[in-house]
Amino acid sequence: MLASGGESVDGAINDDNSDITELVVDELIRRYGSTGKLPSNNLTVKKLVAVVNLRVKMPHAQMWKLSRTEGAKKPGLYGWGGKSDLTPAQFEQANAMDEIALLVDELVALVHARRVVNRVRTYDSLLTDTQLLLSGPKAPVVIDGLRSWYRVVLLDEFQDTDRVQWDIFERAFVRDNPVLSGGTGRPDVIGLVGDPKQSIYRFRSAELSAYLTARKYADDNGGTTATLGINWRSDKAVLTGLDHLFHDYSFGDARVAFQSVEPSPDHNEARISNAGECAVEIRCLPFSDVPAGLVDAKSGHVKRGKENKIPNAPLVDLAIKDLVGQVLSLLSSARLHDKPDSGEEGREVDPSDIGIIVRSNRHADLIADALAEAGVPCARSASDSVLNSAAAEQWRVLLEALERPASEARIRSLCHTWFIGDDLASIAAMTDTQLEATIETVRNWAQSLVDGGLPSLMATLRRAGLLERVLSLPGGERDLTDLDHIVELMQSLTGGRPTAASALRAVFAELSNMGGADDDGVASELLARRIDRDDDTVKIMTVHKAKGLEFSIVLCPLLWGALPNRQGTGHAHDESRDTRLIDTFQLLGANSRGVPFQLVEKSDKAERLAESDRMLYVALTRAKHRLVVWWTAADNDSYSVALGRVMSHAIGAGGSPADVTVLAERSNGSIARREVTENVVLASWSGTKPSSEVLAVSSAPFPMPTRWKSWSFSSISSGASSRSEQLAVVEDALLADDVEIRGGVGDDHDDAIDVEVVNAALADTVDTSTDTTVNRSLVDAPAGTAFGLLVHEVFEVIDFTPRDDRTESVTTICAQNLNYRPMTIEPGVLASGIDRALSSPLGGPVGTLALESIDNDHRLNELRFEFPLGAINAAQIAQTVVDAWPEGNPLHNWFVRASEGALSINVEGMLNGSIDLIASTELDGIDTYWVADYKTNRLTNSVYDSESLTRAMEHHGYGLQALLYTVALHRYLRWRLASKGYDPATQLRGAAYLFVRGMAGSKGPEGHGVFWWQPPFAVIEAVDQLLAPGVSP
Structure with missing residues (x-):
């Protein structure tokens, strides 16, 4: 879908439509605020928001217009019944219809324009962007590429396809592609699989018209329609009854009629008795x-x-x-x-x-x-939304109390929830001492959220008896499932990071803005309530x-x-x-x-x-x-009633x-x-008797693959390591002068380091005297994962480019993040350090260029990748680098040791990671691309020269990370720039590791605190081929 190349291609994907309400209100005020007269007295904001939402979700739809001029001149138009005129009142209604239709169309256009500017993507826009691509100037090349890759194309569950999806599929694989001479023809086989009698997603724009259009195309162009004549699910007796009930019944169109089927051979006899x-x-x-x-x-x-x-x-x-x-x-x-x-x-x-x-x-x-x-x-x-459940209301009350634990009203409200479980009488009789104790408990809950995020808060709530209280209530499994579902949704937006109650409440509000169920009472798959038990x-x-x-x-x-x-x-x-x-x-x-x-x-x-x-x-x-x-x-x-209509049809005239x-x-x-009699007498079910069968441990009928899993730089590195990472780091900190202590985050594998132990080990070795080659604002900043996360998040959201208010803006962002990450560093000091890093000359292939030279249009933050990984030994990766780059590799010694067994681990499955920054810079008239990774590591004696950085890169095996990320970037560029003549030999410029504590600012030495690793393209090409599935160790 990203191939659409829309302007919002790098934005997050969500279903949040809260921006529509804001836009509609703003536009109504702008247009009608001075007069207060809308096109109709009965037109409300709620109705208008609903119809704009509907138009956005159904991009192929049009507003119904009935021009009185057109109607007056064309009697009989639209099934008019032969009347040549409308009454004056009807003329006014027709005019109002046209005005409202035009207003909705303009509002929809404004929604799309605003989302492009704000780089917002929705699941609907992915489809419409792709549709535009396949009808635009790039279409012939894209279509030819798709057809050359896929020679057999099957579209399953076709009855759930809407008109936009069918148009995409038809353009991509079905229609002629005459613009591209010599291009690839249609796939050898195109199959549409579906049962139109099961088309029940009209509320999502998937109705019969797409199926009927495709069916007509097949009939008119030599296609064939085949029907499965055997039902492999049901017994013959069930099929016979259904056949009598539905025989010759059509479901909205004569071409969608019931057809009798035969049972499978093993279902001729009834499989149920009594x-x-x-x-x-x-x-x-x-x-x-x-x-x-x-x-x-x-x-x-x-x-x-x-x-x-x-x-x-x-x-x-x-x-x-x-x-x-x-x-x-x-x-x-x-x-x-x-x-x-x-x-x-x-x-x-x-x-x-x-x-x-x-x-x-x-x-x-x-x-x-x-x-x-x-x-x-x-x-x-x-199928309703979990955000409309009782659990959502419980979460709302909890978050309000966590945000303001000193509020007596909020605490008393919280006491009557599942999280505390007091009855109303107990709450009314609560003494000041009891209230103060409850307030202190809630403060501790809020602190656990700040310290460890949602996982920590949930662990605290469970220790306080949450599960027991909820499960003791009628329908407790349902409520607990909804509670956990909402936790999962909030976790996906917070990433499990430490956060403040106010920030989590904002996340919950964002979820609520995504909406509950639609007009038909059906929520999106993300929000739909889940089954509450999976047992018998x-x-x-x-x-x-x-x-x-x-x-x-x-x-x-x-x-x-x-x-x-x-x-x-x-x-x-x-x-x-x-x-x-x-x-x-x-x-x-x-x-x-x-x-x-x-x-x-x-x-x-x-x-x-x-x-x-x-x-x-x-x-x-x-x-x-x-x-x-x-x-x-x-x-x-x-x-x-459908059942009534079907039975009437079955009975006959x-x-x-x-x-x-x-x-x-x-x-x-x-x-x-x-x-059914009215005197139904019910008993209670006692359940089935426990089986007396002795259970035996089953053995797998085939060897279970242990190497196939999702791999990353960290899991490969840690899997190949034979000693405890924490002990190794502390040992080196105490005994060596060339150690690097990590305080950042990413895909690194030493998250278990005890920061206090490390800081104690370095207490006598860190030199904090005046030094123009270090980032004075950050050199003494805290170590640890939390600080690394903080710095990463700030870099991810700030604008690099210099402007008068940059320092103020960065300070504000730092303060916001420090609100829920208590650390011994002031927002202004952190912002000053970030500002120095932004203005430091990067060196390497970009020379005096600094991060602040890269605007938002030339950077891509946190690119996540995942691709198949063939069955290899990780040491082969290092050996490939050694063979393809025997001289000039600054990390040659590390790759040699890795190839000789230090990186020996069998891997297979999927390789994933997240690249901090991809930058695009113009060098010698050529658009070049490189990877950057932010590091907050504290190096011994605060020395960040080339030699120290090389030792640091080797100590943590960052060379492997740089290699894998550069291969991922190469694959990304090969895909996105295929039509522009991508030349990796000149455009792919390797990886820069930004040790921000050593980036001293614009007056610091060029490239100081930055380690560049620039392998020849032959290295990247060889490793790219090695990682692909099909290569054996």
């Missing part, structure tokens, strides 16, 4: 409380009409109660058989054999509570979560409810324009019987109904051996969804009808 007469069962809920006058005497179902609607809450309760009874019956009586025709007894049904599928998260919670009350273990996998439990999940899964037994108790009212702005695909239209008229908040105003609304409803049919299909086809569905005709309009008896009778015994 579960019921038929594999498919419909359990009918009574509606005896309905007044007799509302029941149709002939059909037996409730008469249609808004005035006839009856409450369905009692029926929901009854359905759940009956569901629990069915689960208990299955667990106690039913048997599953691996070989049904062998006469074997089979095994008991375990809770994990049962899947319960619902439409809403609220229903999942109700069912989970009922099962738990009956003693049945269950787990929920909901009944699984309860929404249809979206169940897609792609299978269960021996599937129970669907509440699919009979009417389709919920539409949330948010409607949208629908317009076949005539081959685009998706967003219902601008809805934003007016007006009503109109004019046909053109209802175009999108009606199409939107039709699409939603069709998708609900497909959701029903997904739910019912998860079953392997048994399917049970609950039904009632008590709703005032059963035909608006004039059929009513209430006629389940007729449906069962015509199914030739494949579907059973059962009446």
